[in-house]
Amino acid sequence: MAKNALPEKTEYRIKRYWFYAFVTLFAVGIPFVTIDGAHFFLFSFESKSLHLFFNTFSMQELYLMPFLLIMLFVGIFGITVFGGRIFCGWACPQTIFRVIYRDLIETKLLGLRKRIKNKQQEPDMSKMGNKIKKVVAILLWAVLAYIASADFLWFFVAPENYFAYLSNISEHTVLFGFQASIMLFLMYDVIKLKEDFCVYVCPYSRIQSVLYDDDTIMAIYDETRGGKIYNEHKEQIVFKQKDLSEQNECTACNACVTVCPTHIDIRKGLQLECINCLECVDACTDVQGKLGAPSLVEWSSIKETEKKAGKTHYLRPKIIGYMVILVGLMVALVIVGSKKEFMLLNITKESRPYKIEMRDSTKIVSNTYEFLFENTQGDAHEFYFEIIAPEGITIARPTTPLKIAAGEKEKVAVILQTDKMLVDTEEKTTSIEVTLHAFAVDAKETILIERKAIFFFPDSVTYNSVK
Ligand code: SF4
Ligand code: SF4
Numbered sequence: 174m175a176k177n178a179l180p181e182k183t184e185y186r187i188k189r190y191w192f193y194a195f196v197t198l199f200a201v202g203i204p205f206v207t208i209d210g211a212h213f214f215l216f217s218f219e220s221k222s223l224h225l226f227f228n229t230f231s232m233q234e235l236y237l238m239p240f241l242l243i244m245l246f247v248g249i250f251g252i253t254v255f256g257g258r259i260f261c262g263w264a265c266p267q268t269i270f271r272v273i274y275r276d277l278i279e280t281k282l283l284g285l286r287k288r289i290k291n292k293q294q295e296p297d298m299s300k301m302g303n304k305i306k307k308v309v310a311i312l313l314w315a316v317l318a319y320i321a322s323a324d325f326l327w328f329f330v331a332p333e334n335y336f337a338y339l340s341n342i343s344e345h346t347v348l349f350g351f352q353a354s355i356m357l358f359l360m361y362d363v364i365k366l367k368e369d370f371c372v373y374v375c376p377y378s379r380i381q382s383v384l385y386d387d388d389t390i391m392a393i394y395d396e397t398r399g400g401k402i403y404n405e406h407k408e409q410i411v412f413k414q415k416d417l418s419e420q421n422e423c424t425a426c427n428a429c430v431t432v433c434p435t436h437i438d439i440r441k442g443l444q445l446e447c448i449n450c451l452e453c454v455d456a457c458t459d460v461q462g463k464l465g466a467p468s469l470v471e472w473s474s475i476k477e478t479e480k481k482a483g484k485t486h487y488l489r490p491k492i493i494g495y496m497v498i499l500v501g502l503m504v505a506l507v508i509v510g511s512k513k514e515f516m517l518l519n520i521t522k523e524s525r526p527y528k529i530e531m532r533d534s535t536k537i538v539s540n541t542y543e544f545l546f547e548n549t550q551g552d553a554h555e556f557y558f559e560i561i562a563p564e565g566i567t568i569a570r571p572t573t574p575l576k577i578a579a580g581e582k583e584k585v586a587v588i589l590q591t592d593k594m595l596v597d598t599e600e601k602t603t604s605i606e607v608t609l610h611a612f613a614v615d616a617k618e619t620i621l622i623e624r625k626a627i628f629f630f631p632d633s634v635t636y637n638s639v640k
Contacts, residue, residue, distance in 0.1 A: 184458075185451035185472070186289075189262070193269045200266075201320070204327035210551020210579065216329055220580030222549060228510065231517055231549040231580075240506045244499060249377075251495030253384040255487070257391040261377065262450035266321070267370055270363045271434065273317065278310045285310060290456060291431045314363060315356075322355035368435045371448055378445045385443070387476040388486045392453055394440040395478050399423035399469040402440040409438075422469060428460050429453035429470050439470055515620040516556065517547035518611045526629035529639050536639055539569060539590035540628050546585065546611070548577040554613035554620065556583075561608040565593040566628060574614050589628060598633040605630070 203213045208227040215224035221232040230237060252260060261268060280286040285296045285306040296303050327335060330348060338345040362370055371378065385391075394402075400421025402411045411417055414425045423440070430438045432453060435446040439453045451472055458468040471478055474485040523541040530537055546556045557574035560566050569588040577583045589607065596602045607628045613620035630636070 184455060186455050189450065190272075192263055193272065196264050197269065201324050204324070204332050207551070212331065214328055215331055217331065217580075218329065219334065222580050225510075228513065229549050229551060229580075230513065231547055237506065237510060240502055240509065244502045244506070247495060247498050247502065250384055251492065251499065253381050254386065254389060254491055254495065256449065257385060257389050258378070258381055258447065258449045259390075261371060261375075261448035265371075265448075267362070267375070268434075268448060268450065270317075270321070270359065271367065274310070274314050274363045275367075275434075278313050279306075282313075283310055289432075290428065292434050292452075293431050293436055311360070311364060315360060318356045318359040318363070321359055322352045325355055326352055368446075368448075372435060372446045382443070382445060386491065387480065387482070388474045388489055390472060390474050390485060391443070391449055392439055392447060392451055392470055393473050393475065393478045394429075394442070394470050396440075397481070399440065402438070403442070407441055409441075422461070422464075422466060424460060424464075426460055428456040432456040443475075514549075514622045516549060516554075516611065516613060516622055517545075518558075518622060518624055519545040519547075520624055520626050521545070522627065527631060529631050529636065531639060535592045536636065537590050537592050538594075538630055538636075539588050542587045542589070542626060544585050544587045544611075545582060546575060546577055547582045548579060548613075550613075550620065551579050553578045554615060556611060557614055558609050558611040560589070561610055561623075563595055563605060563607070565595055566591045566607055589626075591628075594630065594636065595628075596630045598630060598636060601632075603630050603632055604628065 204215070206213060211227045211229045212224040213227060215222075217224070223230045223232070223235060223237070225237065225241075249260070275286065275292065276289045279296070280289050283306040285303055286292075287294060296307070298304060298307065323335065326348070330338075335348075338348060342349050366374070396402075398421070400411065400417040400423050402409060402423065402425075404410050411423075411425060414423070417423060417425070429440070430453075432455070433439070434450060434452065435448060437444050437446045439447065453470045454468055454472055457470040461468050476482045477485045521543045523543070525541070528539045528541070530539075544558070548554055548556070553576060555574035555576050557571075558568070560568065566589050569590045571585055571587065575583050575585055596605050604627050607626045609624055609626065611622055611624060631639075
């Protein structure tokens with residue numbers, strides 16, 4: 174853009190605030206949304222189930238987890254190749270918490286800090302007024318840390334159960350003890366550790382640099398316009414505007430430095446500490462805007478801003494590759510998920526193969542099994558089963574359906590019997606496959622599964638010797 178033509182104001186900060194509001198509302202609201210008793214995401218240790226996209230899966234159906242984990246990693250790698258640490262600056266809870274505490278509570282509400290644009294100037298804590306404000310800030314954050322820790326738990330303990338347990342904390346000391354530790358950590362993290370968490374603790378900053386390429390978009394200082402501020406040994410060589418030549422546009426005002434939450438100087442080049450929040454872009458847009466020039470710090474790529482090698486290539490083969498893998502994984506997840514069974518049944522045969530007895534001068538062969546029913550639904554149902562094939566095998570026990578609460582399992586002894594010789598024991602065939610349908614009595618159309626069991630017969634000698 175030509176000098177003296179007023180550049181468009183970027184205001185990434187406002188866009189970020191809106192995005193933070195959206196992420197926060199989603200994170201706090203989504204645990205309360207249920208469809209037929211199923212949550213969007215709930216990994217419940219209590220009911221040993223995973224709720225995913227409003228479907229309930231029992232722990233025995235956790236074959237979906239590898240898909241989710243691979244999708245998570247591929248997604249993170251893809252986003253990093255595309256936009257560097259864009260997640261850190263725009264959606265990470267740590268960044269959102271720090272903005273709430275430092276910029277909203279300490280700066281806007283209490284005036285403990287002077288300006289959002291100067292994050293490096295710490296409040297003067299020798300003043301009594303500031304000490305009181307600090308205590309108020311800590312108390313306000315404690316309330317929010319409590320809500321944040323509860324929100325975290327709601328992805329592992331359904332909110333309806335969490336609130337029920339609140340009335341009886343002494344019986345749920347592990348749960349509330351865990352919440353207290355999360356809350357204390359959030360207080361230490363946000364008030365004391367601050368952005369050191371992003372710089373020294375978070376492992377993401379370590380892996381990101383190996384994923385970058387020349388088209389990765391990030392905050393970049395345009396050295397050709399602004400001038401060289403650091404030498405090749407990363408030592409600062411320019412401190413004042415007069416240290417720069419006349420054609421260099423950087424005013425050495427340090428607005429891009431003081432605004433940086435991780436306390437780095439973007440003019441030094443790509444640094445692990447940069448969380449891509451774009452505060453420095455906004456700051457320089459203000460400074461250079463007053464001079465009728467575009468920002469010297471841009472949300473751009475090395476190719477475009479540093480190497481001047483043409484426009485950023487957003488849809489490049491690497492990005493398309495990540496998108497293809499993600500779509501493939503999603504399709505696989507939908508296919509595997511659609512094979513989900515809406516109840517579970519494990520059949521175990523008793524070690525004794527069969528029992529044979531005379532009843533009213535009829536020989537009856539019976540086999541005993543243990544059926545383990547599992548209700549993976551969000552509400553209670555009555556479960557029973559029927560023999561589909563072969564004809565002649567009947568259910569001797571149980572004679573009535575089993576009522577099973579939501580997410581619970583129930584074992585039942587099952588006896589199948591027949592008064593017909595359904596196998597050819599002369600041909601040494603002494604077993605037959607039984608097909609059965611197990612179902613919820615009140616929802617047979619949807620909650621129905623098919624299972625196979627083996628029914629054993631005596632050989633002809635044993636059969637004929639029974640009188
Ligand atoms: S250098 Fe800029 S984009 Fe990076 S963390 Fe600092 S202010 Fe944010
Ligand atoms: S805000 Fe812009 S003009 Fe000011 S020091 Fe940073 S790069 Fe230079």
